[in-house]
Amino acid sequence: MPRIAIIGAxxxxxACALELERHGITPAIFEQRSRPGELFSHVAGTLQLMSRPIQDQVAFLHNHLHLPVKPLAPLRRIIMHTPNTTRSITGHLGYFFLRGQDEGSTESQLYSLLKTPVFYNHYADWRILAHHYDYVVVGDGIQQVPRILGCWQDILKTWVRGAVVLGNFDPNTLIMWINTRYCRSAYAYLTPFDSRRASLVLIVSESNGDEIEEKWRLFWEVEGLDYQIVESFSIQHISGYCYPPQVGNVILVGNAGGFMEPFLGFGLMAALRSGIYAGRALARGESYTNLTYDLRQQIIHALALRRVLNGMTNADYDRLVNLLTAPGIRQLIYNTNIDVLKYTTVLLDQLERLKQKIRPRM
Ligand SMILES: Cc1cc2nc3c(=O)[nH]c(=O)nc-3n(C[C@H](O)[C@H](O)[C@H](O)COP(=O)(O)OP(=O)(O)OC[C@H]3O[C@@H](n4cnc5c(N)ncnc54)[C@H](O)[C@@H]3O)c2cc1C
Incomplete structure (x- = not known):
C-alpha cells in the first residue's frame, strides 16, 4: 500500500482523499486551518458551456466521480450587462454551489463523506512530506510548489474584491457586468445564496491590490448598485498553465495543478476532477498526466478566449453580448451540447493563421 500525504483539506x-479511501487507501491529510472551507462564504457558479461534452455536471459528479455533492440550486438564467447593452439567456446553464465553512458548503459535504481524520492546524511542508511519504498530493490552492518545481507559467493575474450583500434576488439567476473602466478585461458577477442574500464579486485583471478599493467603488457607482454589504473580502487570484502536473513523487491538484481556467477564473469542477484523478492514478497505478489530459485541453481552449477578451473595448463587449444572445446563435450555444469552446478555439486559430498569411511582408 503506498503511503500518501495530502496537503490541503x-x-x-x-476529493483525492475520498477516491483513495474508495480504493482502500488511508492518506494522511494536513490542513492549516482548524476546519475545512474558505474563511468567507460565497456562491460559486459552474457553467455547463465550459464543461462540455459533460451534459449535467452534478450527474457527472455522482455517476463518474462517485461524489454525491448537492448543489445549492440550478443555474437557469444569466443576465449580462455591458456598458450599453443588457441581455439574458435562459436554459439548463449550470449550477450554484455553496463555498465556505457552513454546513451545506461543498467542502463540508465532502468532509462529511470522509472517514480518515484530518490533521488540522497543521501547516505542511511539501519537501519534508516528499521525503517521508511515497507520494505527496499538493492541493493547497496556490502556485508556490509548481513554481519551485519549474512546471508553472502564469496566464492571468487578477485581484478579486467580494462581498456578501442583502437585497432581492432570483436564486436561479447569475448576473454579470462587464466594463473595462472598473475591471479591465475581467468582469463582475452576482450569485445568490437565496432570495435575500448573494455574493457579489469584482475581478480586476492585471491589477495589484492597491487600486482594488477604488475599482470596487467605481463598479458600484457606474452600475448604480444599492445592496447592503454584510461581509467583505479581497484576495489575489492567479491562473496559469502547469505541465507536467506530476514531478517525481509530487502530484499537483486543483489550483496548484493549474486547473482553474483563465477565461472566467472558474476552477471548482476541475479541482474536484483533478483530485479524483490523482487518487485514481495512485490507487490503480495509472498516469496522472494522461488522466488529466482533457482538463488541460479545456484550459488551452479557455486561454484562446482569454486572449480575445484581453484586446476588447467596451464597444466590442456590447457587440459580443448582442451576438451571443442573437436567436440562432443563442440556440446553437446554449440549447445544444456542442463543445463550443473547442470549436471557437479552432476558429480563432484559423483566423490567426489567415491574418499571418495576408499580413504584408516588410
Ligand atoms: C472569491 C472566489 C470566487 C470563485 N468563484 C468561482 C466560481 O464561481 N466558479 C468556479 O468554478 N470557481 C470559482 N472559484 C475558484 C475555485 O474556488 C477554486 O478553483 C477551487 O476552490 C480550487 O480548489 P483547491 O482544492 O485547489 O484549493 P482550495 O479549495 O483553496 O483548498 C486549499 C486548501 O489548502 C489549505 N492549505 C494551503 N496551504 C497549506 C499548507 N501548507 N498546509 C496545510 N494546508 C494548506 C488551505 O487552507 C485550503 O483549505 C472562486 C474562487 C474564489 C477565491
Missing part, C-alpha cells in the same frame, strides 16, 4: 485535497 480543500476541494481537490478532499
Amino acid at each position: 480543500g476541494i481537490s485535497g478532499l
Whole structure:
C-alpha cells in the first residue's frame, strides 16, 4: 500500500482523499486551518458551456466521480450587462454551489463523506512530506510548489474584491457586468445564496491590490448598485498553465495543478476532477498526466478566449453580448451540447493563421 500525504483539506485535497479511501487507501491529510472551507462564504457558479461534452455536471459528479455533492440550486438564467447593452439567456446553464465553512458548503459535504481524520492546524511542508511519504498530493490552492518545481507559467493575474450583500434576488439567476473602466478585461458577477442574500464579486485583471478599493467603488457607482454589504473580502487570484502536473513523487491538484481556467477564473469542477484523478492514478497505478489530459485541453481552449477578451473595448463587449444572445446563435450555444469552446478555439486559430498569411511582408 503506498503511503500518501495530502496537503490541503480543500476541494481537490478532499476529493483525492475520498477516491483513495474508495480504493482502500488511508492518506494522511494536513490542513492549516482548524476546519475545512474558505474563511468567507460565497456562491460559486459552474457553467455547463465550459464543461462540455459533460451534459449535467452534478450527474457527472455522482455517476463518474462517485461524489454525491448537492448543489445549492440550478443555474437557469444569466443576465449580462455591458456598458450599453443588457441581455439574458435562459436554459439548463449550470449550477450554484455553496463555498465556505457552513454546513451545506461543498467542502463540508465532502468532509462529511470522509472517514480518515484530518490533521488540522497543521501547516505542511511539501519537501519534508516528499521525503517521508511515497507520494505527496499538493492541493493547497496556490502556485508556490509548481513554481519551485519549474512546471508553472502564469496566464492571468487578477485581484478579486467580494462581498456578501442583502437585497432581492432570483436564486436561479447569475448576473454579470462587464466594463473595462472598473475591471479591465475581467468582469463582475452576482450569485445568490437565496432570495435575500448573494455574493457579489469584482475581478480586476492585471491589477495589484492597491487600486482594488477604488475599482470596487467605481463598479458600484457606474452600475448604480444599492445592496447592503454584510461581509467583505479581497484576495489575489492567479491562473496559469502547469505541465507536467506530476514531478517525481509530487502530484499537483486543483489550483496548484493549474486547473482553474483563465477565461472566467472558474476552477471548482476541475479541482474536484483533478483530485479524483490523482487518487485514481495512485490507487490503480495509472498516469496522472494522461488522466488529466482533457482538463488541460479545456484550459488551452479557455486561454484562446482569454486572449480575445484581453484586446476588447467596451464597444466590442456590447457587440459580443448582442451576438451571443442573437436567436440562432443563442440556440446553437446554449440549447445544444456542442463543445463550443473547442470549436471557437479552432476558429480563432484559423483566423490567426489567415491574418499571418495576408499580413504584408516588410
Ligand atoms: C472569491 C472566489 C470566487 C470563485 N468563484 C468561482 C466560481 O464561481 N466558479 C468556479 O468554478 N470557481 C470559482 N472559484 C475558484 C475555485 O474556488 C477554486 O478553483 C477551487 O476552490 C480550487 O480548489 P483547491 O482544492 O485547489 O484549493 P482550495 O479549495 O483553496 O483548498 C486549499 C486548501 O489548502 C489549505 N492549505 C494551503 N496551504 C497549506 C499548507 N501548507 N498546509 C496545510 N494546508 C494548506 C488551505 O487552507 C485550503 O483549505 C472562486 C474562487 C474564489 C477565491
